[in-house]
Amino acid sequence: MVKGAQAGPAAAVPRLSRERVLSTALEIIDKNGVEGLSMRGLGRALGRDPMSLYHYAANKTALLDDVVELVLGQLVIDTTDTDWSAQLRTVARAFRDLAVAHPHVVPLLVTRPLATPLGLRPLGTLRPLEASLELLTRAGFSEVDALHIYRSFFGFLQGHVLNELQELVDNPEETDALLRLGLQRLPLREFPRLRSLAPVLADYDGAAELERGLDILLAGLQSQLPPTGPPGIRKATK
Amino acid sequence: MVKGAQAGPAAAVPRLSRERVLSTALEIIDKNGVEGLSMRGLGRALGRDPMSLYHYAANKTALLDDVVELVLGQLVIDTTDTDWSAQLRTVARAFRDLAVAHPHVVPLLVTRPLATPLGLRPLGTLRPLEASLELLTRAGFSEVDALHIYRSFFGFLQGHVLNELQELVDNPEETDALLRLGLQRLPLREFPRLRSLAPVLADYDGAAELERGLDILLAGLQSQLPPTGPPGIRKATK
DNA sequence: ACCGTATCTCTACGGCGTAGAACGAGTAGA
DNA sequence: TCTACTCGTTCTACGCCGTAGAGATACGGT
Numbered sequence: 001m002v003k004g005a006q007a008g009p010a011a012a013v014p015r016l017s018r019e020r021v022l023s024t025a026l027e028i029i030d031k032n033g034v035e036g037l038s039m040r041g042l043g044r045a046l047g048r049d050p051m052s053l054y055h056y057a058a059n060k061t062a063l064l065d066d067v068v069e070l071v072l073g074q075l076v077i078d079t080t081d082t083d084w085s086a087q088l089r090t091v092a093r094a095f096r097d098l099a100v101a102h103p104h105v106v107p108l109l110v111t112r113p114l115a116t117p118l119g120l121r122p123l124g125t126l127r128p129l130e131a132s133l134e135l136l137t138r139a140g141f142s143e144v145d146a147l148h149i150y151r152s153f154f155g156f157l158q159g160h161v162l163n164e165l166q167e168l169v170d171n172p173e174e175t176d177a178l179l180r181l182g183l184q185r186l187p188l189r190e191f192p193r194l195r196s197l198a199p200v201l202a203d204y205d206g207a208a209e210l211e212r213g214l215d216i217l218l219a220g221l222q223s224q225l226p227p228t229g230p231p232g233i234r235k236a237t238k
Numbered sequence: 239m240v241k242g243a244q245a246g247p248a249a250a251v252p253r254l255s256r257e258r259v260l261s262t263a264l265e266i267i268d269k270n271g272v273e274g275l276s277m278r279g280l281g282r283a284l285g286r287d288p289m290s291l292y293h294y295a296a297n298k299t300a301l302l303d304d305v306v307e308l309v310l311g312q313l314v315i316d317t318t319d320t321d322w323s324a325q326l327r328t329v330a331r332a333f334r335d336l337a338v339a340h341p342h343v344v345p346l347l348v349t350r351p352l353a354t355p356l357g358l359r360p361l362g363t364l365r366p367l368e369a370s371l372e373l374l375t376r377a378g379f380s381e382v383d384a385l386h387i388y389r390s391f392f393g394f395l396q397g398h399v400l401n402e403l404q405e406l407v408d409n410p411e412e413t414d415a416l417l418r419l420g421l422q423r424l425p426l427r428e429f430p431r432l433r434s435l436a437p438v439l440a441d442y443d444g445a446a447e448l449e450r451g452l453d454i455l456l457a458g459l460q461s462q463l464p465p466t467g468p469p470g471i472r473k474a475t476k
Numbered sequence: 477a478c479c480g481t482a483t484c485t486c487t488a489c490g491g492c493g494t495a496g497a498a499c500g501a502g503t504a505g506a
Numbered sequence: 507t508c509t510a511c512t513c514g515t516t517c518t519a520c521g522c523c524g525t526a527g528a529g530a531t532a533c534g535g536t
Binding site: 106126148152160167183186 | 384420431
């Protein structure tokens with residue numbers, strides 16, 4: 001018998017690795033949603049016994065945290081950008097792009113931090129926080145203010161994608177907005193406003209809405225929290 | 239034999255009802271989290287066969303939607319308030335109070351709308367939307383602007399509670415902030431800012447943070463979207 | 477006394493996460 | 507060359523899960 005063993009009816013698999021495990025998990029989630037991912041199914045997809053996965057993650061919840069890391073790791077923040085609000089805008093767009101590219105991961109994105117304590121999360125999920133702090137303190141904000149801004153900013157982003165990715169369409173083959181969204185079920189008496197908004201709801205533009213929100217938020221931050229620190233020479237917008 | 243049948247070794251149960259089913263489900267979630275709720279466990283808690291629950295909900299996901307309705311139904315909006323931004327402030331505080339009272343329900347609150355199309359959700363979960371639209375159009379906003387404001391507002395609220403309810407503490411019996419949050423695990427080189435923020439992170443004040451955020455958001459909305467409609471005589475803050 | 481309906485129970489199926497022990501191949505030391 | 511050890515993997519098994527399908531029971535109206 002050959003030693004390499006590269007053949008086989010189901011094509012023997014090359015080798016297992018953390019990367020292959022996690023990216024396959026992400027693929028399954030992208031296709032079938034979080035509920036559609038099981039250790040057994042993932043094992044099947046990798047041509048391995050489910051138990052072999054426990055070499056790469058302590059348990060299923062840890063694996064989910066790692067999937068979050070895999071996605072959030074793609075979010076790059078340029079901490080050397082001297083225009084902090086422009087940089088945040090760029091990050092916001094990148095974050096939205098990620099969410100739109102992986103809508104089924106969004107539940108994990110917003111939900112895992114409620115279960116896993118900060119200090120135990122995969123490092124990749126904490127880098128955006130560290131980088132934001134770096135960016136903002138370099139821009140002259142105090143550490144405390146930097147944290148406030150980070151929180152408003154990512155809170156806003158999470159709220160935005162949760163809004164944008166809401167399930168609206170009930171009946172895709174219908175063309176009339178009201179029927180498409182299934183709003184005809186709502187009692188006319190109780191929900192007149194909502195029903196009359198059907199056409200508006202039906203053509204939500206996420207990218208535009210994000211920009212509008214950013215305008216408000218960044219303007220608000222700029223007026224409430226002028227950079228106080230010494231680092232560079234400020235333009236003194238105030 | 240008696241007809242009432244009120245006795246029994248495990249004290250026969252009075253009667254099942256939608257309300258009892260849902261409020262027991264909520265209790266279990268409050269105690270054990272969403273993952274801790276199973277149809278079988280819920281049946282056990284009610285002294286009934288699990289299958290009897292399917293008389294009150296089509297399946298488990300519908301039951302979860304109904305739990306969201308049970309919680310969100312407690313959010314009252316006074317659509318007759320002539321000061322829309324004050325009313326939103328009140329609603330914001332009530333929403334936060336609900337989230338703090340039922341932290342384990344928050345994952346459902348933010349996550350179920352991603353799975354259930356608008357038109358198929360329990361009516362109680364849509365009432366805050368309808369009421370907000372009513373409040374804002376009465377205040378003179380166009381329907382479209384009212385929707386925009388609703389979205390920024392609830393997006394902000396969701397972002398806020400997700401921030402506030404993040405799991406931070408790793409080691410509760412520790413007194414030093416860094417160790418309490420488990421941040422000593424983070425490589426000093428890569429996470430200097432985050433580590434130095436440990437004491438600040440450790441005493442997060444959710445209520446105060448909410449007010450700060452509301453200040454920014456409401457001011458922003460007020461400046462970006464002055465009421466345009468005709469209804470009442472406006473105070474013309476502008 | 478009867479029936480229809482609403483409520484509830486029984487049984488069973490296929491799937492889940494993962495504990496515990498065993499296995500096989502590869503590597504390093506003797 | 508033999509041996510000991512490690513690492514990735516697999517096998518088997520346990521106790522959960524959601525829920526389909528069919529049947530039992532209780533009850534309100536006639």
